[in-house]
Amino acid sequence: MRGKKLFAAALSLLVAGAVLVTGCGGGAKTTGEKKEGAKYTFRLAETHPPDYPTTMGDKKFAELVYERTNGRIKIEVFPSGQLGEEKAVIEQVQLGAIEFTRVSASPLAEFNKQLGVLSLPYIFDSDEHMWKFLTSDMGNKMLDGLETSKMKGLAYYSSGSRSFYARKPIKSLDDLKGLKIRVQQSKINMDMISALGASATPMPYGEVFSALQTGVIDGAENNYPSYYSSNHYQVAKYYLLDKHQRVPEVLLVSKAVWDKLSDEDKKIIKQAALDSVKTQRELWDKFEKESEAKLRAAGVTITEVTDVKPWQAAVKPVIDKYGPEYKEVLEAIDKARK
Numbered sequence: 001m002r003g004k005k006l007f008a009a010a011l012s013l014l015v016a017g018a019v020l021v022t023g024c025g026g027g028a029k030t031t032g033e034k035k036e037g038a039k040y041t042f043r044l045a046e047t048h049p050p051d052y053p054t055t056m057g058d059k060k061f062a063e064l065v066y067e068r069t070n071g072r073i074k075i076e077v078f079p080s081g082q083l084g085e086e087k088a089v090i091e092q093v094q095l096g097a098i099e100f101t102r103v104s105a106s107p108l109a110e111f112n113k114q115l116g117v118l119s120l121p122y123i124f125d126s127d128e129h130m131w132k133f134l135t136s137d138m139g140n141k142m143l144d145g146l147e148t149s150k151m152k153g154l155a156y157y158s159s160g161s162r163s164f165y166a167r168k169p170i171k172s173l174d175d176l177k178g179l180k181i182r183v184q185q186s187k188i189n190m191d192m193i194s195a196l197g198a199s200a201t202p203m204p205y206g207e208v209f210s211a212l213q214t215g216v217i218d219g220a221e222n223n224y225p226s227y228y229s230s231n232h233y234q235v236a237k238y239y240l241l242d243k244h245q246r247v248p249e250v251l252l253v254s255k256a257v258w259d260k261l262s263d264e265d266k267k268i269i270k271q272a273a274l275d276s277v278k279t280q281r282e283l284w285d286k287f288e289k290e291s292e293a294k295l296r297a298a299g300v301t302i303t304e305v306t307d308v309k310p311w312q313a314a315v316k317p318v319i320d321k322y323g324p325e326y327k328e329v330l331e332a333i334d335k336a337r338k
């Protein structure tokens, strides 16, 4: 499966040029001229399986673009990491070799520092708080800010909150001490794990199941839907609901591709992305509950953290280290709390 992905990743680099040329079957030129009414076929890389809420959001987005351009712009969604792991996909999106993707803001922040603020632990009190911020001027500015990193942010999607899980019982902060925990490929996440007394092992998502199974790592962290759909719960049955982060998902397009589109097409694509958020969020809320129920039914031990204060105190060095870089954004996040 992953071998196939490597092949797909290599192939997509080779066909990078070809996609733009064949994609412009309707007659648009590849010289940068923006042609009204041009035909395109684009690819959207998604790490989750076909029925996962982000994938369903991507598909809704593609469907709206197709309808609103009368079939002129076709976006094919490639789920299950077929086009590669998130970090590699982002690199290819920067090159224009893959046109669209939906990724977590955590790995994305390695390419665009400003987004790192979204990975800071315990900065959002609730989903409501996070969405109030994401839909504020500052939230939108951060999506637009991706242009400095050769991408264009289109919309945010929901991803709930992330909590720890392990192969052996974990019931409190103390139980994390010394454990080898997989994290997304992001520096802030590594610092957060160290601050909590565990040892951080960054690794692509697709490798986590076998690393858990073979004991290369002791645990990982994610929301209920990912923990469930990745089957990690089958090999790491103890979930500690500490909700240390709420990292939104980001739907984005390569700037190289965006700059070639006509203003009309840009408008349609941006609006379709925003309109797909409603579908994604509804499906997210539903799937979050369903996956929790399925995890409980499968015998997973879920321990709720009733007092997050010791957790917040433990990660304070991370906030102290990165906070000053994000002063203005943190103020806007604080404002969205009120």
Ligand code: GTR
Pocket: 047, 054, 086, 102, 103, 104, 159, 184, 204, 205, 221, 222, 223, 226, 249
């Ligand atoms: C999920 C997220 C994925 C991926 C994954 C991970 O919650 O939706 O895009 O980033 O976490 O932990 O790698």
